Each structure stands twice: as structure tokens, then as C-alpha cells.
Amino acid sequence: MRDGCRTLDEIEAAALGRQSLVLSEQEKRAIEQAHDFLCGAIERRQRIYGVTTGYGPLATTDVDPSQSALLQQNLVYHLCSGVGEPLSHRHVRAMMVARIASLAQGHSGANPLLVERLLAWLDADLVPLVPSRGTVGASGDLTPLAHLARALSGEGKVSLKGGDWIDSATAHRQLGWQPLVLKGKDAISLVNGTSTTAGIAALNTTGAQRAVKLSTLLVLLYAELLEGHREAFHPAIGALRPHPGQQQLHRWLWGLSATSTALIPWQSASAPLADMQHGIEQNRPLPQDAYTLRCAPQALGAAWDVVEQHAQTVRIELAAVTDNPLLFADDDLVLHGGNFFGQQLAFASDHLNNALVQMALYSERRIARITDPLKSKGLPAFMQPRDTGLHSGFMGAQVSATALVAELRSHAMPASIQSIPTNADNQDIVPLGTIAARRVSTSLSQLYDILAIEALVLAQGAELKDTHSLSHASQALYAWVRQYAPSLEQDRPLAEEIASVSAALADPASVAPLMALLASPEA
CATH class of the missing domain: 1.10.275.10 (Fumarase/aspartase (N-terminal domain))
Structure with missing residues (x-):
């Protein structure tokens, strides 16, 4: 090529x-x-x-x-x-x-x-x-x-x-x-x-791949701040449900969490039950976590599968000839056909859009839990440690994340099923793939805004806990965020910082150090 x-x-x-x-x-x-x-x-x-x-x-x-x-x-x-x-x-x-x-x-x-x-x-x-x-x-x-x-x-x-x-x-x-x-x-x-659709879809692919990887790093820091069980990341769990994406997430999370002392470590043998006077012993620690922690390999792994399926469709399209008629000089042939019909990209884009909306929802739910003092394992409400109530911390940012998810959901109707005949019924079926690809691009941008809010919230949480107990990956993520936004000690406008972090997350050069974490031997 x-x-x-x-x-x-x-x-x-x-x-x-x-x-x-x-x-x-x-x-x-x-x-x-x-x-x-x-x-x-x-x-x-x-x-x-x-x-x-x-x-x-x-x-x-x-x-x-x-x-x-x-x-x-x-x-x-x-x-x-x-x-x-x-x-x-x-x-x-x-x-x-x-x-x-x-x-x-x-x-x-x-x-x-x-x-x-x-x-x-x-x-x-x-x-x-x-x-x-x-x-x-x-x-x-x-x-x-x-x-x-x-x-x-x-x-x-x-x-x-x-x-x-x-x-x-x-x-x-x-x-x-x-x-x-x-x-x-x-x-x-x-x-x-199909080059407009294919070009936009190619950028959607690489952007979505990075979004899954960034979400993986954020999930790990989130789990550490909530003192989650490392056991849920064990690769043996993925081996029994061999979806490629889930197995990849198990490998990433298990490898990256190896240096963490903030997670509850996995032990091959469970602790024995305590002596019980009446056959039960109440108020014991939970042996497993809420789904935003425990099901991270399954949730993000499914998204990774969709992203990779989309990537394969785009790779094929970019290696294709999609105009009409087609010339075959070696065979002295001119063939009239329909390689310009962009149905594959339309289906792939709609499928990817669903995954991006779900990833956005997943991120918003993580933000909601970590900023809720009833669920956040001792972290202050909305990550505001000083004069809480006088200052509201990330309360407004969390609401913005919720609004973004609601908007994404409202734009989730598939484009690929909206065929309307046109061109004097010559084009009596149409795939509308460009609309689907443009919609994915918009969803991806809003997903990055939500991930930016989550990154700012989790970086604040890392400061409020002992960063030395965090995995090497989470420490690197924290340091990366601090290049774009300082700690939130008292209320200030966050719009510009969210935009700055979102743009940096979406830029392949800016996040290259973070992407390298998932390519390291330990991951």
C-alpha cells in the first residue's frame, strides 16, 4: 500500500x-x-x-x-x-x-x-x-x-x-x-x-480506542480511591468468558494494579468464617464491590470489542475502491456496480455510537459515586475538603456530566435505518453513513468532556488520599492531569480547565505518555 x-x-x-x-x-x-x-x-x-x-x-x-x-x-x-x-x-x-x-x-x-x-x-x-x-x-x-x-x-x-x-x-x-x-x-x-464517511470514521476509530484506554486508567484510579477488591481484575475470570475485549481489560487492569497498595489485595485462599453464636454474623465487610468497580473488565471490554470491530470495517474501507464505474485495465473491463454504497460504515458507526454513549454513562456513574460522601469511602462531598458547604467543589461539574449523558442519549437513534428514497427513485435505498459517522464524532467529543471531568475529580481524590499507595499508572495519570489544572482548594470556574483537559485527552500526542502505560510489560 x-x-x-x-x-x-x-x-x-x-x-x-x-x-x-x-x-x-x-x-x-x-x-x-x-x-x-x-x-x-x-x-x-x-x-x-x-x-x-x-x-x-x-x-x-x-x-x-x-x-x-x-x-x-x-x-x-x-x-x-x-x-x-x-x-x-x-x-x-x-x-x-x-x-x-x-x-x-x-x-x-x-x-x-x-x-x-x-x-x-x-x-x-x-x-x-x-x-x-x-x-x-x-x-x-x-x-x-x-x-x-x-x-x-x-x-x-x-x-x-x-x-x-x-x-x-x-x-x-x-x-x-x-x-x-x-x-x-x-x-x-x-x-x-465513501471517502468523507471513511475519513471521519478513521478519526473516530483512533479517538475511540484512546477513550477506552483512558477509561481503563481512570477506572483503576477510581477503584483505588474506593479501596476496591483487586480480585475482580483477575485474568482467570476473563478466561472463562473469552470475549477478546474483556480479556484485554483483565490484562490491563491486573497488570497495572500490581503496584497498588490502595486496593484490597487478592488472596488465593479466603479467610475462614468467624465463630458465630447464633449462626449469623452481621455487618461484615463486603467481599465484592459495586458494579462500576467489579464489572469494569466486562463493561469496558465490551466497548473495546465494538471499537475493534469498527476499526476493522474502516481498515477494509480505506483499502477499497468505492467509486463507479470501476476500471480493470488488465482485463479490459469496465464494470458498473455499487461499491459507493456505504452501508458497512453506517452500521459500524451506529454500533460504535452506542458504545460511546454507554462509556459516557459509565464515566458519569463513577463521578457520581466518588463525589457522594455516603459512598466514597471517606472522601468529602464533591471532593471539596475545606469549608464544604461554603465551597461546593465539583458539584457543578458533576451536573454537567449528567447533562452531557442525557444529550448523548437523545441523539442515539441509529442513522443507518433511516433510509429515504431520493434521486427520482434511482437511489431507492440509502445508508446515511456520513450522518452516522458525524454523530459518532460529536458523541466522542462529548465523551471526552465527561472523561475530563472525571479526570479532574479523581486527581483531586488522589491528593486527598495517600498518592504513594496508588499504582504507578495512577500516579502517572495524576501527574498528567496536574499539567493542565491545579488542585481545587476553593471554588473557581472550571469550564476552561474542563475544556483544556478534554482537548488534551483527545490529542494523540498529548496522551502518548498515558497510552504508553498500557503498552508497558506490566500491563
């Missing part, structure tokens, strides 16, 4: 502008071969959808090859009908990375100059203004990708290096480029694919 962008992490790095995307010589040859094959088919006046015919239900119209550039331009024009706020900078870059990956397979017929220009846009950090709404994901992401095609042609608005929106023609002049003239199959190769 590509020299510079093979894994989801590398795709994220390219989308964030932290790594260049480079095509292999094999991919360059494949792009040229497909384009040469297309040019030959056009010269032979072969009937090819979208190249020598109209579009959608108008494909009954044959179009002379001499009208190629106008046909491609009109495709872009009629599809540039997106509405709503623009997609984020990183989402547009991810869309471009995904589109290049598809074109580089050598079955689309796009001009090699088009692919080179897309790579140059990434290197220059030039992104088009792409409205976020207006695609049903059926013939791929026609509408958002059309706005990319328009900008490549020197029209519409673009942003250079994250700056203000300017005319695309102006940006071309600044960079010394001539706008592209799309012809042949250039426009339809650009717009007829």
Missing part, C-alpha cells in the same frame, strides 16, 4: 498534518495505467456511465466525448448543494486522505495530475470549505466531495494552514498553481465514493 500512511494511526497523523502522505511507485503506475485505459475507452467511444452518459436517472442521455470537461464540471456544480456548518479542518483532511487511498488502487481512471494535486493540497495544508450536511452516502459522499472538486477547479472557498476562508482562485495564485480542469472521469472519480 502507501509508503507513508498504512495504519489508522498514520492516517490520523496525516489528517492532523503531522505526517506526509506518500504514494508508492506501484500505486503511481496503477493510477497511470487506469487513466491510460480510460482514455483508450473514450477514444473508442465506449459507453461508460458518467463519462459518456448523463448521471443518475439521466444516464439515458449519451454525451459526446468532446463535451467531457463540461459534463464533469456540471456534475460538480449540481452536487455542490451542501448546507450547514463546515466540516472541521481535520475531517476534511481525513476525507482527502481517504479519497487518495481509493484512487491510488488504480481502478478509478483519475488523471495522475489530479492525485498529485490532492497530495500537494495536503502538504500545503490547503482545505476546501465543505458543508457538513447534504449527503445520503448512497452514491458515496457526492455532496461533500463535490465541494472538494469545486475547490480543485479554482472555485469556492478554501483555508490555507487553518487561516480564514478565502477564494480558491486566490489561494491558487498564492501557491503558484493553475486550477485543474476536470475531464474524462476526474470529477466522478472524486465524488463517487
